[in-house]
Amino acid sequence: MSFHKIPKDDTQHQVHLDGAITLLGNNLQDEASRAGLDNHFQRWIEDLKDVDNPQLHQIVVDLQELKAHFGGGVVSEDTVTRLMSRLGANTVSAAVFADNPNTAERITKLGEALSAASKQLGHNENTPAQDLKKDSAQNK
Secondary structure, X not given: OOOOOOOOOHHHHHHHHHHHHHHHHOOXXXXXXXXHHHHHHHHHHHHHHHHOOHHHHHHHHHHHHHHHHHHOOOOOHHHHHHHHHXXXXXXXXXXXXXXXXXXXXXXXXXXXXXXXXXXXXXXXXXXXXXHHHHXXXXXX
């Protein structure tokens, strides 16, 4: 007897996307102190891995880094802002890979919510080159 992983249907993905959008609309510092945040990240990561699209790899990597960062205790606003900004842009771009228009719409909304949350946190829009320069200066 073999056990096959039952694939999630679009409805389950949409529920997870709705949950992530709601989470981003809340106070992120409050959310970071709640135990459920880790579960949100894990569901999101698993949903992306289920899609099995190499073009989504950077999103998975950034989500894993964000999850680990929030789980590490001390939260750096700069790190969170940088990751969420990149996740926002990459998530909006990833909407084209969704087969279901309802899922694609939610993915776009999630990307926009990530971008908005990063702007709320950072109040600045650095280019990746500026981020690298800033990170290098902080690590000296």
